[in-house]
Amino acid sequence: SAVISQKPSRDICQRGTSLTIQCQVDSQVTMMFWYRQQPGQSLTLIATANQGSEATYESGFVIDKFPISRPNLTFSTLTVSNMSPEDSSIYLCSAGETVSYNEQFFGPGTRLTVL
Amino acid sequence: GDSVTQMEGPVTLSEEAFLTINCTYTATGYPSLFWYVQYPGEGLQLLLKATKADDKGSNKGFEATYRKETTSFHLEKGSVQVSDSAVYFCALRGQAGTALIFGKGTTLSVSS
Numbered sequence: 176s177a178v179i180s181q182k183p184s185r186d187i188c189q190r191g192t193s194l195t196i197q198c199q200v201d202s203q204v205t206m207m208f209w210y211r212q213q214p215g216q217s218l219t220l221i222a223t224a225n226q227g228s229e230a231t232y233e234s235g236f237v238i239d240k241f242p243i244s245r246p247n248l249t250f251s252t253l254t255v256s257n258m259s260p261e262d263s264s265i266y267l268c269s270a271g272e273t274v275s276y277n278e279q280f281f282g283p284g285t286r287l288t289v290l
Numbered sequence: 291g292d293s294v295t296q297m298e299g300p301v302t303l304s305e306e307a308f309l310t311i312n313c314t315y316t317a318t319g320y321p322s323l324f325w326y327v328q329y330p331g332e333g334l335q336l337l338l339k340a341t342k343a344d345d346k347g348s349n350k351g352f353e354a355t356y357r358k359e360t361t362s363f364h365l366e367k368g369s370v371q372v373s374d375s376a377v378y379f380c381a382l383r384g385q386a387g388t389a390l391i392f393g394k395g396t397t398l399s400v401s402s
Binding site for chain 2: 206208210216217218219220223267269274277278279281282283284
């Protein structure tokens with residue numbers, strides 16, 4: 176199984192600024208994903224982080240707002256750019272060990288509050 | 291596209307009551323189905339899974355059977371405990387290499 180850590184665990188940011196969230200997996204994984212969980216809501220997939228190439232974004236999410244990096248098989252970052260209060264959410268990193276994974280592991284999340 | 295529909299919560303039960311949380315899905319092909327649980331203040335954990343029709347996933351007294359004819363994956367437990375209080379998410383994975391798609395989640399509250 177994969178253990179996922181995220182930094183920071185929480186942050187309070189000012190409107191118009193950007194925050195980069197780091198995700199570290201304790202083993203090499205094929206698949207990495209970023210989700211958003213708004214207060215009291217379910218998880219919404221932001222994008223699939225592809226190693227060595229541009230991330231694949233879901234409808235409603237764009238690279239300019241949520242740039243993602245994945246330089247290797249154990250690490251990824253998500254940046255929330257030009258933040259507004261509507262971006263206040265928990266951001267979760269997730270991983271599957273192979274393309275055919277049967278379990279998708281989740282990090283503890285980053286709780287972001289935008290003032 | 292693929293989607294998951296869960297019963298609305300919250301569900302409030304007394305200890306030792308029977309639990310059912312309904313989950314239905316829409317997907318092309320043969321998705322894998324999952325239940326995840328999120329305890330207060332904790333991250334998401336896999337509770338159980340089923341990868342093909344008629345499979346039954348089970349863990350910690352919870353069960354769910356993959357019913358392709360009704361496109362359902364209802365979660366059941368015969369006797370709930372206070373420690374089962376959490377948010378339960380039904381999810382599917384449509385194809386290899388794609389991310390999980392989640393339902394809205396159902397909050398379960400069990401009182402003694």
